Amino acid sequence: MSGRLQHKVALITGAGSGIGLESSLLFAQEGAHVLLVDINLEAAQKGADLIAQRFTGVKAIATKADVGKEDDIKAAVDLAVKEFGRLDVMARFLLPHLRLPIADDYSSSTTPVCVCCVRVPPAHAHLQGIMHPADDNALNTEERIWDLTMNINLKGVWWGCKYAILAMRNNATDEAKGLHVGGSVINTASFVALMGAATPQLAYTASKGAVLAMTRELAMVHAREGIRFNSLCPGPLKTPLLMDFLNTPEKRDRRMIHLPMGRFGEAVELAKAALFLASDESSYMTGTDFKVDGGLSSAYVTAIGEPVLPPPASLI
Incomplete structure (x- = not known):
């Protein structure tokens, strides 16, 4: 099957690497024009250049944005509409897994905070979401850690949805191109929003549960407008940062035992x-x-036993 996103316009955050870059390439392969959004403009531009080299009939533009800032999100959406005339898809890839150094005020790299599993410099870790090392159980988690986590992990999602709605309401139907009013918003939550763990990370888990709840409510409110909202709940992914963290057989096996398919995603x-x-x-x-x-x-x-099927090949 090909052309599954023919003529559609997609805005993808975290597009400089990992899932965001894979999605940008895949969406373009299926016919979408893509706005690649990342704090690392050079990385996003490399993705746009790859699209230009590999695929014809589609356009790709890279832009720098801090998805933790409302003005940056609005500017990115406005750019998509200005350059492509509409916005059909917003896909947000924010997947914190590891604890790397960054200050709570983001001005230095001295305080440990979890960052996204994609390639993000520690000084910009807050752009992808956090799992603070002081995020613990209900008795030990401090209020400032709770507030910091919610502020970072939820507000950016809310802002993205807000400006996607405003843009998608203006989409015109073009039957000849298979384009319609409305659109699709994809938010990234986590499997931890659905399951408990004996290694507590209460604020992070609650923030991801809140992403699910917010996505469901937005879906109900805007269903008759043709704007769909869905959440992706990824399991553990095989990324360089996660593999660096799981640097002993004991660490890997402790997690692998819970994965029926016998491998990381x-x-x-x-x-x-x-x-x-x-x-x-x-x-x-x-x-x-x-x-x-x-x-x-x-x-x-x-x-038990080794998996029979190998993982699929990357597009990068």
């Missing part, structure tokens, strides 16, 4: 799920928690 597998949610193939889906976790959230006793 690949960024391209999340991109393929996002492609489905972005396309008209999911036209009757809104308000869903779309799990891409290798069966983790359904597991009790997992299988």
Whole structure:
């Protein structure tokens, strides 16, 4: 199947690497014009250049934005509409997994905070979401850690949805191109929003649960406008940062035992799920928690033995 996003316009955050870059390439391959948004403009531009080299009939533009700032998000949406005439898809890829140094006020790199599993310099970790090392259980988590986590992990999602709605309301129907009013917004939550863990990270888990709740409510409010909202719930992904963290067999095995498919997920597998949610193939889906976790959230006793099927190849 090809042309699943033909003539559509997609804005992808975190597009300089990882899932965001995989999605940008995949969406362009399927016919979408893509605005690649990242704090690292050079990385986003490399993605746009790859699209220009590989695919004909589509346009790709890179722009720098701090997705933790409302003005930057609005400017990115405005740019998509200015350059392409509309916005059909907003896909946000924010996946904190690791704890790297960054100050609470983001002005230096001295205080440990979790950052996204994609390539993000520690000084910009807040742009992707956080899991603070002091994020603990209900008794030990300080109020400032709770507030910091909610401020970073939720506000950017809210702002993105807000400006996507305003843009998608203005989309005109073009039957000849298969374009319609409305659009698709894809927010990234986490499997931890659906499951408990004995290693507490209460504020982070609650923030991801809030992303699910917010996405569901937005889906209900805007359903009759043709604007769909769905959440991706990824399981653990095989990224350089996560693999660096799981640097002993004990650490890897402690997590692998819970994965029925016997391996970590690949960024391209999340991109393929996002492609489905972005396309008209999911036209009757809104308000869903779309799990891409290798069966983790359904597991009790997992299988043994080596997996038969290899992971899919990256597009990068």
